[in-house]
Amino acid sequence: MAEQIIAALEKIVGANQVLRGDRAKPYLTEWRRAFQPVALAVVRPGNTGEVAALVQSCADFDCAVVAQSGNTGLVGGSAASDARRHVIVNLERMDRVREIDADNATMTVEAGCTLADAQQAAADAGLYFPLTLASRDRCRIGGNLATNAGGLNVVRYGNTRDLVLGLEVVLADGRVWHNLSGLRKDNSGFDLNDLFVGSEGALGVVTAAVFKLYDPVVQQVTALFALDAPEQAVALQRRLIAASGHNLTGCELMSRQAVSLACTHIEGCHEPFEVDHDWYLLVDLASSAQGHWLHEVMAQVVEHARRDGLLSDVVIAHDDERAAALWHLRESLPPAQVAEGASIKHDISLPISKLPMFLARALPAVREALPGVRPCPFGHVGDGNLHFNLSKPAGADDETFLAQSETAHTVVHDIVAEMGGSIAAEHGIGRLKVEALSRYKQPVERDMMRAIKAALDPDNRLNPGVIVD
Amino acid sequence: MAEQIIAALEKIVGANQVLRGDRAKPYLTEWRRAFQPVALAVVRPGNTGEVAALVQSCADFDCAVVAQSGNTGLVGGSAASDARRHVIVNLERMDRVREIDADNATMTVEAGCTLADAQQAAADAGLYFPLTLASRDRCRIGGNLATNAGGLNVVRYGNTRDLVLGLEVVLADGRVWHNLSGLRKDNSGFDLNDLFVGSEGALGVVTAAVFKLYDPVVQQVTALFALDAPEQAVALQRRLIAASGHNLTGCELMSRQAVSLACTHIEGCHEPFEVDHDWYLLVDLASSAQGHWLHEVMAQVVEHARRDGLLSDVVIAHDDERAAALWHLRESLPPAQVAEGASIKHDISLPISKLPMFLARALPAVREALPGVRPCPFGHVGDGNLHFNLSKPAGADDETFLAQSETAHTVVHDIVAEMGGSIAAEHGIGRLKVEALSRYKQPVERDMMRAIKAALDPDNRLNPGVIVD
Numbered sequence: 001m002a003e004q005i006i007a008a009l010e011k012i013v014g015a016n017q018v019l020r021g022d023r024a025k026p027y028l029t030e031w032r033r034a035f036q037p038v039a040l041a042v043v044r045p046g047n048t049g050e051v052a053a054l055v056q057s058c059a060d061f062d063c064a065v066v067a068q069s070g071n072t073g074l075v076g077g078s079a080a081s082d083a084r085r086h087v088i089v090n091l092e093r094m095d096r097v098r099e100i101d102a103d104n105a106t107m108t109v110e111a112g113c114t115l116a117d118a119q120q121a122a123a124d125a126g127l128y129f130p131l132t133l134a135s136r137d138r139c140r141i142g143g144n145l146a147t148n149a150g151g152l153n154v155v156r157y158g159n160t161r162d163l164v165l166g167l168e169v170v171l172a173d174g175r176v177w178h179n180l181s182g183l184r185k186d187n188s189g190f191d192l193n194d195l196f197v198g199s200e201g202a203l204g205v206v207t208a209a210v211f212k213l214y215d216p217v218v219q220q221v222t223a224l225f226a227l228d229a230p231e232q233a234v235a236l237q238r239r240l241i242a243a244s245g246h247n248l249t250g251c252e253l254m255s256r257q258a259v260s261l262a263c264t265h266i267e268g269c270h271e272p273f274e275v276d277h278d279w280y281l282l283v284d285l286a287s288s289a290q291g292h293w294l295h296e297v298m299a300q301v302v303e304h305a306r307r308d309g310l311l312s313d314v315v316i317a318h319d320d321e322r323a324a325a326l327w328h329l330r331e332s333l334p335p336a337q338v339a340e341g342a343s344i345k346h347d348i349s350l351p352i353s354k355l356p357m358f359l360a361r362a363l364p365a366v367r368e369a370l371p372g373v374r375p376c377p378f379g380h381v382g383d384g385n386l387h388f389n390l391s392k393p394a395g396a397d398d399e400t401f402l403a404q405s406e407t408a409h410t411v412v413h414d415i416v417a418e419m420g421g422s423i424a425a426e427h428g429i430g431r432l433k434v435e436a437l438s439r440y441k442q443p444v445e446r447d448m449m450r451a452i453k454a455a456l457d458p459d460n461r462l463n464p465g466v467i468v469d
Numbered sequence: 470m471a472e473q474i475i476a477a478l479e480k481i482v483g484a485n486q487v488l489r490g491d492r493a494k495p496y497l498t499e500w501r502r503a504f505q506p507v508a509l510a511v512v513r514p515g516n517t518g519e520v521a522a523l524v525q526s527c528a529d530f531d532c533a534v535v536a537q538s539g540n541t542g543l544v545g546g547s548a549a550s551d552a553r554r555h556v557i558v559n560l561e562r563m564d565r566v567r568e569i570d571a572d573n574a575t576m577t578v579e580a581g582c583t584l585a586d587a588q589q590a591a592a593d594a595g596l597y598f599p600l601t602l603a604s605r606d607r608c609r610i611g612g613n614l615a616t617n618a619g620g621l622n623v624v625r626y627g628n629t630r631d632l633v634l635g636l637e638v639v640l641a642d643g644r645v646w647h648n649l650s651g652l653r654k655d656n657s658g659f660d661l662n663d664l665f666v667g668s669e670g671a672l673g674v675v676t677a678a679v680f681k682l683y684d685p686v687v688q689q690v691t692a693l694f695a696l697d698a699p700e701q702a703v704a705l706q707r708r709l710i711a712a713s714g715h716n717l718t719g720c721e722l723m724s725r726q727a728v729s730l731a732c733t734h735i736e737g738c739h740e741p742f743e744v745d746h747d748w749y750l751l752v753d754l755a756s757s758a759q760g761h762w763l764h765e766v767m768a769q770v771v772e773h774a775r776r777d778g779l780l781s782d783v784v785i786a787h788d789d790e791r792a793a794a795l796w797h798l799r800e801s802l803p804p805a806q807v808a809e810g811a812s813i814k815h816d817i818s819l820p821i822s823k824l825p826m827f828l829a830r831a832l833p834a835v836r837e838a839l840p841g842v843r844p845c846p847f848g849h850v851g852d853g854n855l856h857f858n859l860s861k862p863a864g865a866d867d868e869t870f871l872a873q874s875e876t877a878h879t880v881v882h883d884i885v886a887e888m889g890g891s892i893a894a895e896h897g898i899g900r901l902k903v904e905a906l907s908r909y910k911q912p913v914e915r916d917m918m919r920a921i922k923a924a925l926d927p928d929n930r931l932n933p934g935v936i937v938d
Contacts, residue, residue, distance in 0.1 A: 103703050103822035104853070105710070148656050159654060161663075162631070175913045181889035182820045185628060185854045187617050187667055188893040188906060189936050190918050194630075194663035198656055215711040234572050241574070242684040245758030247714065289714030290769075291762050300759075351651045353572035384573070385654045420650035424657040437657060444644045448925065449659050455924035456917065467658050 002040060002084065005061045009043050012053045017044040027071060027090055034432055035079035039066065042088040048168060048176060048207045054089055055205060056174030063087050064461050067201040069111050069142030072135045075430025077146060077200045077466055091142050094207060097121040105213045106165060106182040111142030111206055127213040130157035134331060145206050148198030150426030155382030156249040161197040163211045169196055169204040172457040182210040200428055201463035203456045215288035221298045222284050222323035226277035226313035230356040233281045235310050237352065237382045240283055244297045250284035251382030258333045258376040265339035266332035273313050282330050333378050337391055342398035344408045346388040348416045349425035355381060362415050366390055369411045370404050385425040388412055413440060429467045471509060471553065474530045478512050481522045486513040496540060496559055503901055504548035508535065511557040517637060517645060517676045523558055524674060525643030532556050533930045536670035538580050538611030541604045544899025546615060546669045546935055560611050563676060566590040574682045575634060575651040580611030580675055596682040599626035603800060614675050617667030619895030624851030625718040630666040632680045638665055638673040641926040651679040669897055670932035672925045684757035690767045691753050691792035695746035695782035699825040702750045704779050706821065706851045709752055713766045719753035720851030727802045727845040734808035735801035742782050751799050802847050806860055811867035813877045815857040817885045818894035824850060831884050835859055838880045839873050854894040857881055882909060898936045
C-alpha cells in the first residue's frame with residue numbers, strides 16, 4: 001500500500017520531490033525536542049496545482065496532510081505522528097514573491113518564502129513589511145500565517161492576521177480558494193481569511209497570501225528604562241503610545257533575572273546601568289514621517305515620567321550603535337536561558353492592565369511550587385504578552401527540574417485562566433497544548449471549534465491532532 | 470400557537486417589552502424602502518441572559534431570531550420576512566458601556582449602545598474610539614459589528630473588525646460565549662471573533678464587544694485637491710500615507726457631478742474652486758502626537774505633487790471652520806443625490822491601484838447602458854471603496870429610471886467581478902444582495918460559507934435569508 005501511495009505522490013511532484021529516509025530527516029526534526037515526528041513521506045510541491053493534487057491524492061489513499069514550511073514552530077504544529085498515514089507537504093519550493101502592488105501597498109507572497117526574503121522584497125520596492133521574528137531567516141510565510149505569528153512589532157502593526165488582506169488556500173477536498181485580490185474592504189459574506197490565519201493547517205493548506213505593506217522607518221529613538229515595578233511599564237507604554245501618536249513599535253519588559261543571565265552568557269551583553277534594577281523596559285518609537293519629533297516626544301515622556309515617579313533610571317540611545325546594543329540585550333534573553341540549562345516555558349497573555357497583578361500572583365506561586373526556581377519573565381508588554389519562563393534552580397539537574405513541568409504549567413495557567421488570559425498568546429496550540437486547551441477553554445468555544453473543523457475538514461485529513469482533538 | 474409563543478416571550482422580558490401592531494412599526498420600517506418587513510413580534514431584552522432565553526424559546530417554538538439594534542442598515546439585514554415565524558430581537562435596551570480599561574486602552578460596550586454614545590464614553594475617559602459613520606447618532610454597536618461597518622476613518626484605523634478584541638455572543642443553541650477579556654494576542658485556537666464580526670446575525674447574536682481605543686487627535690490638517698484624473702488621487706493617497714507616517718485619516722474622492730448636486734441642493738455647500746474640475750480629493754492628516762509637523766508634511770506633499778503634475782489646484786484648511794466646510798461638502802453628497810431624485814447605488818471595492826481602470830471602464834459602460842444617466846461616484850479611495858451611484862437623467866421619471874436597476878447592477882458588478890473586486894465593500898449583503906452574491910462569489914467560497922452556517926446554526930434559526938440562502 002505504502003508503495004502505491006508513494007507512486008501516486010511521485011507522479012504529481014516527481015520522484016525527486018518525495019523524500020523518505022535520510023532525505024526526510026530535516027523535515028522530521030522538531031527543534032524543541034518535544035516530539036519525534038514520523039511520516040510516510042515528505043513531499044515538496046512546486047506550485048498550487050501540485051498542492052491541490054497532493055491533498056486529493058492523500059484523500060484517495062485515506063492519508064492525512066501535514067502542511068509545513070520553515071519547520072521552526074514552537075508547539076509541534078508540523079510534527080507528523082503516523083508513519084503510515086501522515087504525509088508532510090512541505091512548501092519551501094513555493095518561495096516566490098508573486099507581486100508587489102506599490103499603489104495598493106500590498107505584496108503577494110507564497111507560503112514557502114522566508115520571512116527575511118519577504119521583508120527584503122518589500123524593502124526593494126521602497127516599502128516595509130513589518131512582521132519580524134527572531135527566526136526571520138529560517139521561518140517561512142506559511143508558518144507565520146498558520147500560527148498568526150506575533151513578534152516584536154505587534155504593538156504597532158498587529159499580529160500576522162492584521163497584515164493579511166487575502167489568501168490562496170487548498171481545501172480539504174482538493175479545491176482551491178483564490179482570494180488574492182488585495183481588497184482592504186470586503187463585506188461580501190463571512191470572514192474566511194481570518195479564520196484560516198492561525199488555524200495551524202487544520203482547516204486548509206495556505207499556499208499564498210496578500211499582505212499590507214507600510215513605509216520604511218526614517219526616524220527612530222530607542223530607550224531603556226530601569227523600573228522598580230511592572231506597574232511602571234504599563235503606565236509608560238500607555239504614555240508612549242499616546243504621546244507618539246501610536247508610534248511605539250517595540251515595548252519589551254525584561255526581568256532582572258533574565259538580564260543577568262544574558263550578561264553572564266552572551267557576548268556583547270553588558271549591564272545597562274551602574275546599579276541593578278528589578279525590571280527593565282526597552283522601547284522603540286519609530287515613524288516613516290520625516291523629522292526628529294520622536295526624539296522630542298521621548299524627551300517629554302521621560303521628563304514627565306521622572307516627575308511622576310514612573311522610572312528609576314533611563315538610557316536613551318542617540319545613535320544606531322547604542323540602539324543595537326540595547327536590542328542585542330533583549331534578543332539574548334532566550335539563548336541565555338538555553339545556556340543556563342533547563343527552563344519551563346509559558347507563552348501567556350492578559351490585558352496589559354492586568355500584567356502587574358499576574359506577576360504579583362504568579363511569581364510567589366511558582367517560587368512556592370518549585371523551590372529555588374529562577375523566574376525569567378520577559379516579553380511584549382505592549383501586547384499584554386509575557387514569556388513567563390522559569391529557569392532551573394542554580395546548579396539543579398535538568399531532568400529533575402523538567403519533571404516538574406506539569407506542576408509549573410498548572411500553577412501558571414490556572415492563574416492566567418482565572419484572570420481571563422490566554423495560555424497560548426503567540427506560539428499557537430499545535431500538538432503541545434491540546435490537552436491544556438481542553439482544560440482551559442470554555443466548552444462552548446471548543447464545541448464551536450470542533451464544529452468548524454468538521455465543516456471544513458469533515459474527514460479530519462488536514463493536520464489531525466492540532467488544536468482540537 | 471402565536472399566542473402561546475407571545476406568552477413565552479413575555480415571560481422572559483415582560484409583557485411591555487414584547488411589541489406588536491403599532492408599537493412594533495418603527496422596528497419594521499426599512500428606511501431604504503427596499504423591503505416591507507413583517508414579524509410575529511419585536512422583543513426588547515434587557516440583558517444577555519434574556520437574549521439567551523429568547524433564542525432558546527424561539528427554538529422551542531420553531532421560530533427564527535432576527536437580531537436588530539439601530540435598524541439603520543442599508544441592505545435589509547434586519548428586515549424580518551415571516552409574520553408567523555420571525556421574531557425581531559432588538560437590543561436597544563442593552564445600551565451600556567460596561568467598562569473602560571484605560572491602561573489596556575479598551576472599552577466594553579453593549580450591542581444596543583449608539584455609536585455616538587460609545588464615542589463619547591471613550592472621549593470622557595481621555596481616549597478615542599475611531600469608528601465613525603454619518604449615522605453615528607442612530608446606528609448602534611450591534612449593527613456596526615454585524616456589518617463590519619466601515620466609514621470615514623478606515624484608511625487609518627481599519628474596519629470595525631480591526632477594532633474588536635473580543636465578543637459576547639448568544640449562540641443558536643442559546644448558550645453564551647463569553648470572550649470579553651480584551652486580549653491583544655491570543656492564539657489559542659481558531660479565530661472566532663472575526664468570524665462573528667460581519668456575519669450579519671446569521672451565526673450568533675452579539676450582545677457586547679471589547680474594542681481597542683486610540684488617543685484623541687491633537688493636530689490635524691485638511692486639504693481639498695482639484696484633480697484631472699483618478700490616477701492622481703491614487704498617487705496622492707500613497708504619498709500622503711508615506712510622508713505622514715500612516716496618519717492619513719480621511720481620503721475621499723468626489724466626482725464633479727456629485728459635488729455639483731451638493732452645491733445645488735444643500736445649504737452651506739459652495740464650489741470650492743473658481744473653475745470646475747473633474748475630480749476632487751478631500752484628505753485629513755491627523756495625529757495624537759503633539760506638534761505641527763503634519764502641516765509641514767502636507768506642505769511638502771503639495772509642493773512635490775505640483776512639481777510632478779499630480780494636482781490642478783488645492784485648498785488647505787488653516788482653521789477648523791474651513792475644514793468643517795470642506796467636510797460638509799463631502800457629507801452632503803448622499804443627501805444631495807436623494808434631493809435630485811432616484812439613484813441606483815453600488816458599494817464596490819477594488820485594489821486602490823485599480824480604481825482608475827475601473828472608472829475608465831465603468832463610466833462609459835453605464836452611460837451606454839443607461840443613456841442620459843449621471844454617474845456621481847464618490848467614496849473612500851484610501852480603502853479602494855467607491856459608492857458608484859448613478860443619478861437619473863435630468864428630468865427623468867423616478868420609476869422608469871429605477872426599472873433599469875438590474876441592468877445597471879449587472880453592468881457595474883460584472884466589471885467589478887472581472888477585476889477581482891467586491892460588490893459589497895462596506896454595507897454588507899443582507900437580504901438585498903443575496904442573489905448577486907450567488908452570481909459573483911466563487912462556488913468554493915459559497916460552499917465554505919454554507920458549511921460554516923450549518924455548523925454554527927444547524928437549524929437555520931438565526932437571521933435566515935441573509936448572506937447565504
